[in-house]
Amino acid sequence: MNVIEVKGLRKEFKSYSSRTGLGGAFRDLFTRNYKILRAVDDITLHVKQGEMVGYIGENGAGKSTTIKMLTGILTPTAGEVMVNGMNPHKEREQFVRTIGVVFGQRSQLWWDIAVQxxxxxxxxxxxxxxxxxxxxxxxxxxxLELEPLLDKPVRKLSLGQRMRCELAAALIHNPPLLFLDEPTIGLDVLVKMKIRKFLKEINRKYKTTILLTTHDLADIEALCERVVLLDKGSIIYDGRLDNLQKNWVEGKEVRFEFQHAVELSSLQTLSSDFSVRWRQGDRDHIWIANVDGDDDVVSKLMSVVMVEHAISDVKINQVSTEEIIRNIYEEGITHG
Structure with a gap:
């Protein structure tokens, strides 16, 4: 059973521009220059009951606009939308009783009264x-460990405390479908772990379907088997996270910590026989190589680098999901 069924979904906005000078201002009184911006461009998407789906993309990719159309806040310019068997815009009163929504930067709690x-x-x-x-x-x-917070006004809660209360508020009516738009933004690691654990539990116990948008890819890795990747309003990947990790970027990540400063040009010269992308680490003497190839290629790269430069430490990791997504955007891949 599909909880979300979307076909050819599109949302366009008018962007107005002002003419310069007094004459331009006068003309703007009668006619305005504008152009049409397509925030969501013919998206087709199906989500089954009980799925936890990561809906990801850069700022401006159309994630929040999609969520607002799926929840009935925005009316689509074109396309078909069915959520929980209803049209979110035409059956709004009945529809909102079947969903829970958490927007990381907006509150559904009353600011000056106690949480309870x-x-x-x-x-x-x-x-x-x-x-x-x-x-x-x-x-x-x-x-969610909310008992000590129930008597406190919302305005006196920390960000982490408030987000846990927001999540609880979205689940008061135990909805079968939960939309989470940046629910862990600005939270510390401990609070994020509590929220992730809780989401896994309600998904397991109630088969709650969850659509999650976030910039924190650790949330996606911890919760979602399926990801939908958005770019400029269009879906460029829809599938399993492990397939994205396997098929879109092959190879490993090698983290070199040198004993002295090393120039990028020197590393590029040494690795010219391999398919390697270098980037600066979190400190001056650290460089990270993304290597396309098997263990033999990684070993050869390490050998040529370590012969030329003194090494303090070296670590080999699988390429992170964050690096995969960055490569997809940088290389302009449009289909997966």
Missing amino acids: ESFRLLKKVYRVSDEDYESHMKEVIET
Whole structure:
């Protein structure tokens, strides 16, 4: 069963520009110059019940615009959208009872009242019975460790505390579909781990379908088997994360820590016989090589570099998902 069915989804915006000078301002009173910007460009997407899907892309790729159309906040310019068997725009009142939404930079909690009062108000909004609320929210509050926060006004919470409360608020009515738009933005590692663990648990227990947009690819790696990669409003990859890691960028990552400063030109000369991309590490004496090839190629590269330069440390890793995504964009790959 498909929870989300999207066909030929498109969203266009008008971008107005002003003419220069007094004469231009006068003309703008009667006619405005504008151009059409296509934020989402003919997307077709299907998500099955119980899937956890990572929806990723650069800033401006169209992720949040897609989420807003799927949740009924924006009306599509063209295309067909069915979510939980309903049109999000035409059946809005009934539809919103079947979804939960967390926007990392927007709050659904009331700023000046206690967290538990916000929860009770949302309980009334979603018409959740006392029995269902008590049985479900007790577990949510326990798992997210919210008990000490319930009596505090939202404005007195830290960012990590507020995001845990936002997630709980989105689940008051135990929706079968959860949209998460940058839910871990600005959070420390410990809070992120708690949220990831909780999302895995509700997916396992309730078969909750989750569509996650994030810039933190560690969230995607921890939660999602499937990723949808967006570029300039179009889907350029839709498939398993492990296939993306295998097929789009082959090879390994070798991290060299040198005993002295090394010029990039020297490393490029030494590695001219191999397919290698070098980048500066987090410190001056560290260079990272992305090597296309098998273990034999990696060994030969290490040999030629270590003969020429004194090494303090060297580590071999699989190429990270972040590096894979960066390579896809830099190389302008449009189909996978």
